Structure formats: C-alpha cells, structure tokens
Amino acid sequence: MAGNSDPLTPRAKIAVTAGKAVAAASRAAGRGSGSVIGGRVALKLDPDLLARLAQNLDVVLVSATNGKTTTTRLIAEALRAAGPVVSNALGANMPAGITSALAGGSEARYGVIEVDEKYLAGVARDTDPKCIALLNLSRDQLDRAAETRMLAENWREGLSGSKAVIVANADDPLVVWAASSSPNVIWVAAGQMWKDDAWSCPSCGGVMQRPGDDWFCGECGFRRPTPSWALSGDHVLDPHGSAWPIHLQLPGRANKANAASSAAVAAVFGVPPQVALERMYQVQAVAGRYDVVQFEGRDLRLLLAKNPAGWLETFSLIDPPPTPVILSVNARGADGTDTSWLWDVDYTRLTGHPICVIGDRRLDLAVRLEVANQQFQVCDNLDQAVQKCPPGRIEVIANYTAFQDLRRRVGN
Incomplete structure (x- = not known):
C-alpha cells in the first residue's frame, strides 16, 4: 500500500499549506497547538484531504472510551520498528485534528490514528485502515454521546464488512457485539474492570451472565469469543501460547491491557511481540498523563x-x-x-x-x-x-x- 507516488492534487497541496499556516498563527497567538483549526481550514479547502493523505499509508485506527491516547502511543512506538510513523500523538482525535496530523507526515509509512468513538465509522471510510483496535466502551459525556449501546451500534454498522483486521477486546460485550459484524477479528483478552455498562445483552437485551471472567447471554446465546491473545499478569500470551514479559514505565493494570492489544496490532504488521513490547518501554508519559x-x-x-x-x-x-x-x-x-x-x-x-x-x-x-x-x-x-x-x-x-x-x- 505504501508507495512513493504523490497522492496530493494541487488543490490538496494548497489546503495543506493553508492549514499549516493557520495552525502556526494559532500557536503564535498562544491558543494551543493549532492542529484542530488548521485541520478545519484544510478540510474546507479540500473535503477529500483526509482520504488523500491516508492513501499512501498503512493505517491503524484506535478507538475506545478509555485508553485511546496511550494505546495509540504504544502502537506507534512498536511500529517504528518497521518504518516511519505519523500519529496524532497529542490526542486531537476528530477529523480536523487527524487531518492536521497526517499532513505533517509526508515520509511516513504507517499512520497510527486515535479516533473519537463517534467519528470512527466516518474516519474508517476515509482512511481505508489495515487494522482497527477497539478497546472498550463505557458511559462518558452523558449529554453528548447518549448511551453506550448506541455507540456500539454505530461501530457495528460502520465496520460491517470492513476489510480491516479488527483487534478487539473479548472481555467487553459491547466491543464484541460491535466487532462481530466484521469478517476478520483478532480477539484479545484484555480484561474489563468496569462492568456496569454491560449487564444487559447488546444483541437481545437479555440479562448477561458473568461467571468468573466469562460472560454470555442466557437468552440468545451471545457469548465471549475465544481470544487468541491475552493479558496474563505481567505477560502477553500470543496465539502460539508463548508468554512475553511486559515492561512499561506507565503504571497500572489498564496500561498492561493496552500493551497486550498493542502487541496484537503490531503483529498484524509483522512486528514480533518481543520487539513490540521492548519498544513500548520508551513511553514514559502521554500528553502529561502519569508525569x-x-x-x-x-x-x-x-x-x-x-x-x-x-x-x-x-x-x-x-x-x-x-x-x-x-x-x-x-x-x-x-x-x-x-x-x-x-x-x-x-x-x-x-x-x-x-x-x-x-x-x-x-x-x-x-x-x-x-x-x-x-x-x-x-x-x-x-x-x-x-x-x-x-x-x-x-x-x-x-x-x-x-x-x-x-x-x-x-x-x-
């Protein structure tokens, strides 16, 4: 997919230049990074710009309620073992911010993109991703995002028949339901500490049974898929049953889970778990978090x-x-x-x-x-x-x- 032909039309080049100029002016005025306003201007001038910028990249999209920014950083670090990466590392995760980030990565081979949950289907349409990582869905911004089941439904419809490899958390019933419309899913046992948004079956509304770490719907038979990757203590288990140690500077079980999902994504691009996990150690803080x-x-x-x-x-x-x-x-x-x-x-x-x-x-x-x-x-x-x-x-x-x-x- 990656190649050297220039995907940018003259109009797209003008849009990129204008967006960068506006972003620079915004930074100079002390109004933040300028990536969002720069991206908005660029997309106004060329509405197809995001698709054009993604054309020569192998793209990974990362979406979730929690852990998107950190996991995006971990995946980007792992994929740098295989080639140059462009990423929206500071978390501007709607189309304008994503466009800005990709506009700065003309030499990149991989695009590792964090995407706001509400925009996932649209960004996936525009960027033709090779891989999409789905980590979790839970209540958040109740006035804006409505309820989680509606988000899961948006994902399910938007990803239906997608050519992308979906790397999805087998322990979150909403994520499993959303990912199940896709023909090519790699399941990761990444765990789920917060369960209060997944007591009713997303498929039929029945009551979810949760014996131990398992889950299933007693009414329609919707159940946890068998994972091929798993977080096990301080190790990632790969599909061959090998255990790879996780060494992170980031604290907590949630970040080990993020590392497990990231290792599964890296493997889709041919980066072995050992190499991927060793590179993740470089990540110390993510946009100030954990500093x-x-x-x-x-x-x-x-x-x-x-x-x-x-x-x-x-x-x-x-x-x-x-x-x-x-x-x-x-x-x-x-x-x-x-x-x-x-x-x-x-x-x-x-x-x-x-x-x-x-x-x-x-x-x-x-x-x-x-x-x-x-x-x-x-x-x-x-x-x-x-x-x-x-x-x-x-x-x-x-x-x-x-x-x-x-x-x-x-x-x-």
Missing part, C-alpha cells in the same frame, strides 16, 4: 480520569494511604456538562487517603464524597490544596479540562 512534577516542594503525579471506568482504574494504581489525593472536576464543553456520572464512581476506594477537592464542580464532588463517608477538604485552587498536604508524593486525579488547567499551573 511526576515538582510543585511547591511536593511531587505531584498527574492522572487523567474522565468517566467512571477511568476513575475506577485510576484508584487501583495510586499509592496506598496515607498518600494524599487531590481530585479536580470541571464540566465544560470538552468534559460534558452533566456531572451525574460522579454518582457512579465508588469513592469508598479512597478511604484512608486525605482528600482535597478542587475544580469548577468541586461542590458537586464534595456532596458525592460526603455521601461516601470520605474525609475531605474543599479548596479554591491547586496551590491551596497542595499547601494542605505534607511534603512528598501527592496523587492528583482530574477530568479532561481540569487536567489541562493543572498542567498549565504546574508548567507541564
């Missing part, structure tokens, strides 16, 4: 968690009590304005941790913690919260725009 920064004489570890499934996974990787925890929640456009999801999070897992609460919606969070019988203090800002914590490590967990606010404040 440890010095601030006011303390070590703050910055953790992003945007929805109940993400908060559950994050609680499982923080240092044990009495490590202080700062929680920050906003409800701006990019977060979703509905904070009712806070009631779906099990905050009793924080028992024993001193907790400080900040962010635009700190009072919503305070009410939730009060009901969960947690000890906490409400603070006006990060500086005040940090001052209330002793020297040493602090775990800071924030949702999307709250996380961006934190990064700006600590200069990260």
Whole structure:
C-alpha cells in the first residue's frame, strides 16, 4: 500500500499549506497547538484531504472510551520498528485534528490514528485502515454521546464488512457485539474492570451472565469469543501460547491491557511481540498523563480520569494511604456538562487517603464524597490544596479540562 507516488492534487497541496499556516498563527497567538483549526481550514479547502493523505499509508485506527491516547502511543512506538510513523500523538482525535496530523507526515509509512468513538465509522471510510483496535466502551459525556449501546451500534454498522483486521477486546460485550459484524477479528483478552455498562445483552437485551471472567447471554446465546491473545499478569500470551514479559514505565493494570492489544496490532504488521513490547518501554508519559512534577516542594503525579471506568482504574494504581489525593472536576464543553456520572464512581476506594477537592464542580464532588463517608477538604485552587498536604508524593486525579488547567499551573 505504501508507495512513493504523490497522492496530493494541487488543490490538496494548497489546503495543506493553508492549514499549516493557520495552525502556526494559532500557536503564535498562544491558543494551543493549532492542529484542530488548521485541520478545519484544510478540510474546507479540500473535503477529500483526509482520504488523500491516508492513501499512501498503512493505517491503524484506535478507538475506545478509555485508553485511546496511550494505546495509540504504544502502537506507534512498536511500529517504528518497521518504518516511519505519523500519529496524532497529542490526542486531537476528530477529523480536523487527524487531518492536521497526517499532513505533517509526508515520509511516513504507517499512520497510527486515535479516533473519537463517534467519528470512527466516518474516519474508517476515509482512511481505508489495515487494522482497527477497539478497546472498550463505557458511559462518558452523558449529554453528548447518549448511551453506550448506541455507540456500539454505530461501530457495528460502520465496520460491517470492513476489510480491516479488527483487534478487539473479548472481555467487553459491547466491543464484541460491535466487532462481530466484521469478517476478520483478532480477539484479545484484555480484561474489563468496569462492568456496569454491560449487564444487559447488546444483541437481545437479555440479562448477561458473568461467571468468573466469562460472560454470555442466557437468552440468545451471545457469548465471549475465544481470544487468541491475552493479558496474563505481567505477560502477553500470543496465539502460539508463548508468554512475553511486559515492561512499561506507565503504571497500572489498564496500561498492561493496552500493551497486550498493542502487541496484537503490531503483529498484524509483522512486528514480533518481543520487539513490540521492548519498544513500548520508551513511553514514559502521554500528553502529561502519569508525569511526576515538582510543585511547591511536593511531587505531584498527574492522572487523567474522565468517566467512571477511568476513575475506577485510576484508584487501583495510586499509592496506598496515607498518600494524599487531590481530585479536580470541571464540566465544560470538552468534559460534558452533566456531572451525574460522579454518582457512579465508588469513592469508598479512597478511604484512608486525605482528600482535597478542587475544580469548577468541586461542590458537586464534595456532596458525592460526603455521601461516601470520605474525609475531605474543599479548596479554591491547586496551590491551596497542595499547601494542605505534607511534603512528598501527592496523587492528583482530574477530568479532561481540569487536567489541562493543572498542567498549565504546574508548567507541564
């Protein structure tokens, strides 16, 4: 698929140049990376630009509610063993951001693209991917994305008959149902900690039975497929039954699961598990996530968690009590304005941790913690919260725009 012929028409070249100029102006004005506005301008000038840019690439698409950005980074790192990669590594994952990213990768052989769940079918149509990784689906941005079953249905319809190899999580019934319309699926046992969006069968609405790690619908027979790849402790098991050690600088079980899915994707492109997993060790932090920064004489570890499934996974990787925890929640456009999801999070897992609460919606969070019988203090800002914590490590967990606010404040 990759070749040297220039896929860009004169119009497309003008669109790319204009998009880059607008992005540069946006950066110069201090308005962020400029990738989204640059991509919008480029697509206005040439609506087919995304398809043209993807034409000479072997494309991987990565979509999920949680873990997209990290998994995209891990796959990109693994595929660099086989050739140059272009990727939207900073997470601008709608068509404009994706177009911007691909416009910067004229020498690349592979395109590793994170895609917002709602846009997956359209981006797959435009980019003719060789492989699509589907990791999980759970409730998120309730005011914007409606319910998860509708997203699964969009995926199922959009991927029906796709030529791409689908690498899908066998432990998430919604993902399995979505992927099952495709003729070529590689199943990965990546686990599923958050199960509250998959108690009813996506196929018939019946009640899902969940004995141990298995699942099936007692009414229609829809059941967990047999995986060919699996996460097993600190190892990835490949289809031949060989166990490959996972060495990551990223913390937590969820990132081991991301590594297992990434190894399965890399294998589709001929990169062996050992090589892929060794290369993944290079990834230290992803757009600021997991970074440890010095601030006011303390070590703050910055953790992003945007929805109940993400908060559950994050609680499982923080240092044990009495490590202080700062929680920050906003409800701006990019977060979703509905904070009712806070009631779906099990905050009793924080028992024993001193907790400080900040962010635009700190009072919503305070009410939730009060009901969960947690000890906490409400603070006006990060500086005040940090001052209330002793020297040493602090775990800071924030949702999307709250996380961006934190990064700006600590200069990260």
